[in-house]
Amino acid sequence: MNSNLLLNQREAFEAFVRKRLGDPGLAADVVQDSLLKALRAEKQPTEDEGVVPWFYRILRHAIIDAHRRREASARALETYTQEVNAAPDAEEKRDICQCVKPLIDALSPEDASLLRQVDMEGASPTDLAAQHGLRVNTVNVRLHRARKKLRTQLEAFCRTCATHGCLDCDCAPPKEKRPS
Numbered sequence: 001m002n003s004n005l006l007l008n009q010r011e012a013f014e015a016f017v018r019k020r021l022g023d024p025g026l027a028a029d030v031v032q033d034s035l036l037k038a039l040r041a042e043k044q045p046t047e048d049e050g051v052v053p054w055f056y057r058i059l060r061h062a063i064i065d066a067h068r069r070r071e072a073s074a075r076a077l078e079t080y081t082q083e084v085n086a087a088p089d090a091e092e093k094r095d096i097c098q099c100v101k102p103l104i105d106a107l108s109p110e111d112a113s114l115l116r117q118v119d120m121e122g123a124s125p126t127d128l129a130a131q132h133g134l135r136v137n138t139v140n141v142r143l144h145r146a147r148k149k150l151r152t153q154l155e156a157f158c159r160t161c162a163t164h165g166c167l168d169c170d171c172a173p174p175k176e177k178r179p180s
Helices: 003-007 010-021 024-040 048-085 090-095 100-105 109-120 125-132 136-157 159-164
Strands: none
Touching: 003 010, 003 024, 003 048, 010 024, 010 048, 024 048, 100 109, 100 136, 109 125, 109 136, 125 136
């Protein structure tokens, strides 16, 4: 097979893939991967005339695979988002370590309120953003920072629970004043 025949038409191949995927970067990657696949293929067309149609078949299959990966990634992201934003059920609420509640109280009132509303009461960051006239991203960043502060306090207070989970935890945190 004459590999120059394929390489000389690379721009046409990328345009073909870009039209079907809508992403120039992804199109370039798909063409590159397809070229490698074609060059490494055991069965290749013997005549130069059949190389281009054969390569377009490879591209069509690669485009289908790219769509499948994109859809699978979108489904996985949606599932993850639903799981992360889901309110804890009764069993999960029961399993919350009792040492966490006083540690939440030791946080700033804003952080404590945000953690209680989202993680304990099941409020969505989107709804909280609308209530307080904030962007959703701002609420998510504040929530992330509050969780990080709580994690730091939990690790400092109870290393076992922080590492292995709070299973039958009997620790009772001492009353602390709020960190500054």
